[in-house]
Amino acid sequence: MPDAGGWDFRKMWSGRAGSCCPRVQQGRAEPTPRAGGYNDAMSILTERDRAAVRKEFERLTGTVKLVVFSQELLAGDLCRQNETLVREVAELSDKITVEILNLALDRERAAKYGVDQVPAIVVEGADADHGIRFYGIPSGYEFSNLIDSIVVVSTGEPALSEETLSALRTLAADVDIKVFSTPT
């Protein structure tokens, strides 16, 4: 498979001790009262994460929109962390915009995107929705996938072989791929 980039996220976000890895709490814990609330100043990405992602984002060509779905009552804490992470990622390139929606209130948009879980992220291109979704906070290995999906949506150049590309062009039916993953 062609190398998607010079920088190996696998190594960077493999969850090893000492590696840079967005730190998020796991599990649907009860939200703990915090002075900062939505404007909590604590950041998820480290400086090292930011530098690495910024370098990756130098390859961006087209604009990318990250549409986030949250729902306070279902998973408030996870959704807030997810929103924070997405905003921090978007800050690293002026080609990325963010829209935060509510699964319960923005039902039409959720139906249009086919989103029925939170937290969710839709990675949408300037001209098209390619059907890329993330359910859950993309940390660890999934974080590298999120960054990779932003790059491939932006460039419109999938790193696939000619054989794969030509086979995909002849698909006669829709293909829904679910990938179950874990943070590390």
Added chain:
Amino acid sequence: MRLAQHMAVASDRVRSTTIEATEFPELSRAYHVMGVPKVVINDRVQFEGAVPEKDFLGAVLQAVTHPRPR
């Protein structure tokens, strides 16, 4: 699993949903997720672990060429 999202960009027919298994235990149970990464295509072709691009494509084609038994 980058192949799924790259395929989604390559074809309008393909959509890719990455699910954080520990945050969605019910969904993971419904799809009998025992190990990760686990890939489920059109709810009928599934495999665990990273596979070469060729095999991933094979699974995609298998999922669309044989209609789901009714």
